[in-house]
Amino acid sequence: MYDVIIIGAGVVGCSTAYWLSQYEMSIAILETHNDVANGTTKANSGCMHAGYDPQPGSLMAKYNVEGSLMAKELCEKLDVPYNNDGSLVLAYNQQDVQTLQELYQRGIQNGVKELYILDEKETRKLEPLLSEKVVGSLYAKTSAIIDPWRYTIALVEVAVENGVDLKLSNEVKAITKENDVFTVTTSKGQYKCRYIINAAGVYSDIVHEMIGEKEFTIIPVRGQYFLLDKSEGEKVHLTLFQCPSKYGKGVAVCPTVHGNMIVGPDAETIQFEDLATTSEVLNYIKERSALTMDCINFKENIRNFAGVRARSDRQDFIIEESKSVKNFYNLAGMASPGLTAACAIGYHVIDWLNTKEKFVKKENYQETRKKVHFKDLSFEEKNEMIAKNPAYGRIICRCEQVTEGEILDCFNSPIPPQSIDGIKRRTNAGMGRCQGGFCGEKVAMILKEKLNIEFNEILLDKEGSNILMNKAKEGDY
Numbered sequence: 001m002y003d004v005i006i007i008g009a010g011v012v013g014c015s016t017a018y019w020l021s022q023y024e025m026s027i028a029i030l031e032t033h034n035d036v037a038n039g040t041t042k043a044n045s046g047c048m049h050a051g052y053d054p055q056p057g058s059l060m061a062k063y064n065v066e067g068s069l070m071a072k073e074l075c076e077k078l079d080v081p082y083n084n085d086g087s088l089v090l091a092y093n094q095q096d097v098q099t100l101q102e103l104y105q106r107g108i109q110n111g112v113k114e115l116y117i118l119d120e121k122e123t124r125k126l127e128p129l130l131s132e133k134v135v136g137s138l139y140a141k142t143s144a145i146i147d148p149w150r151y152t153i154a155l156v157e158v159a160v161e162n163g164v165d166l167k168l169s170n171e172v173k174a175i176t177k178e179n180d181v182f183t184v185t186t187s188k189g190q191y192k193c194r195y196i197i198n199a200a201g202v203y204s205d206i207v208h209e210m211i212g213e214k215e216f217t218i219i220p221v222r223g224q225y226f227l228l229d230k231s232e233g234e235k236v237h238l239t240l241f242q243c244p245s246k247y248g249k250g251v252a253v254c255p256t257v258h259g260n261m262i263v264g265p266d267a268e269t270i271q272f273e274d275l276a277t278t279s280e281v282l283n284y285i286k287e288r289s290a291l292t293m294d295c296i297n298f299k300e301n302i303r304n305f306a307g308v309r310a311r312s313d314r315q316d317f318i319i320e321e322s323k324s325v326k327n328f329y330n331l332a333g334m335a336s337p338g339l340t341a342a343c344a345i346g347y348h349v350i351d352w353l354n355t356k357e358k359f360v361k362k363e364n365y366q367e368t369r370k371k372v373h374f375k376d377l378s379f380e381e382k383n384e385m386i387a388k389n390p391a392y393g394r395i396i397c398r399c400e401q402v403t404e405g406e407i408l409d410c411f412n413s414p415i416p417p418q419s420i421d422g423i424k425r426r427t428n429a430g431m432g433r434c435q436g437g438f439c440g441e442k443v444a445m446i447l448k449e450k451l452n453i454e455f456n457e458i459l460l461d462k463e464g465s466n467i468l469m470n471k472a473k474e475g476d477y
């Protein structure tokens with residue numbers, strides 16, 4: 001029997017596992033998919049928001065600001081990229097300038113440091129290629145960007161090193177409780193525990209209602225994006241938001257930690273977790289982005305994607321013990337700024353558990369993680385690595401300069417990849433301009449060999465995403 005079961009291996013569940021794994025307790029994470037960070041955590045803007053946006057006094061405001069303050073040190077410990085580029089909210093007229101003042105005051109009330117209202121000249125000095133329509137901005141110096149996948153994988157890798165059982169491909173189907181012990185039935189088996197942390201993202205209301213009464217509803221809100229090549233990434237230096245207006249929050253133009261540009265998202269209420277992109281919305285995003293920068297070359301688009309926000313009917317995060325089920329905690333309604341807030345939310349879960357019984361800190365636990373980033377090494381360091389292991393001398397992904405050695409390394413990590421995209425999320429292979437056009441086959445062959453599977457078992461990503469279905473003729477696929 002486990003002390004704690006966490007349902008959902010997105011950034012919220014994995015952050016919770018990271019912090020709880022420092023305590024003397026047995027923990028399992030149950031996740032539907034064959035990898036972590038494969039829900040909403042997979043598709044967002046990657047912005048660690050400063051915290052001027054949420055309403056003062058809300059849970060969003062509290063955990064956003066705390067998370068933003070914690071993230072830099074945590075990313076350093078986890079050896080994942082973190083760029084403190086700052087962000088601008090852009091004003092296009094005098095009414096917007098008024099709104100910037102309101103956001104500024106909200107930020108001050110929320111405890112955000114280093115916020116500045118800039119005039120047009122000061123704004124253009126920070127971001128020279130802005131459209132002529134921009135008349136001023138709110139500059140948040142503490143805003144940053146991260147890679148949400150790497151961050152989440154790193155959090156859970158450390159948790160697993162500290163003894164957490166990560167059970168992938170285990171969709172929770174039913175939950176019962178008898179004598180203070182929960183029985184959680186998944187697609188793979190049954191697990192018992194004394195506490196449940198529900199971090200099931202878009203499905204967190206459904207998971208809660210497997211045992212509890214209806215206490216909240218999750219409304220899925222989809223957002224679509226353009227991902228542009230690094231040639232466009234050079235045009236943008238800060239995360240650029242548009243001033244919220246009667247037309248909504250506008251679309252953002254953002255750099256990524258890997259040097260690309262992303263443009264989006266919109267906000268569309270949908271019925272279920274549907275990750276399709278549509279030409280109608282993408283055209284809207286393209287049009288709206290011109291307010292921010294009218295020099296974006298959308299011919300450099302290398303991928304489109306969508307993510308689904310888990311917005312709650314309370315318009316705030318839901319971070320509380322279930323009212324109808326004792327020892328069942330909901331970490332739900334994690335719409336934006338959930339990525340930013342996740343590390344702070346996970347950090348505080350122990351406070352709630354410790355009101356029930358005293359869990360003590362382990363004498364020894366791991367907090368950090370280190371990876372090889374071959375392309376960032378000096379010439380001498382590269383030669384040294386290749387002399388020790390010739391696989392570092394073979395480039396598999398030309399666009400992102402990822403070596404065979406780095407891909408093989410991830411199979412020796414605490415959570416080996418199960419798919420081509422699993423390798424991409426760990427190493428960047430396939431993330432570049434050709435989107436795996438050149439390296440995809442080589443990556444697939446390494447995956448096949450390392451997992452010892454047949455050709456028709458090679459997955460692009462989730463279960464069922466097999467890249468080869470049947471033999472075209474006898475003998476080969």
Ligand SMILES: Cc1cc2nc3c(=O)[nH]c(=O)nc-3n(C[C@H](O)[C@H](O)[C@H](O)COP(=O)(O)OP(=O)(O)OC[C@H]3O[C@@H](n4cnc5c(N)ncnc54)[C@H](O)[C@@H]3O)c2cc1C
Pocket residue numbers: 007008009010011012013030031032033036037038039040041042043044045046047048049170171172173199200201202203204207221222223224265306307308309310334335336337338339340341
């Ligand atoms: C378009 C968009 C842009 C965003 N931009 C930002 C941003 O810039 N900054 C920011 O701070 N936040 C942003 N967010 C919000 C952020 O992405 C989310 O708050 C965060 O990823 C939520 O993480 P999570 O762990 O709660 O959910 P998820 O990542 O969805 O994880 C939940 C997990 O639970 C699993 N699960 C569900 N049901 C079950 C079950 N029955 N059994 C087992 N497992 C189950 C799912 O498979 C999933 O892996 C954005 C979101 C979107 C959609």
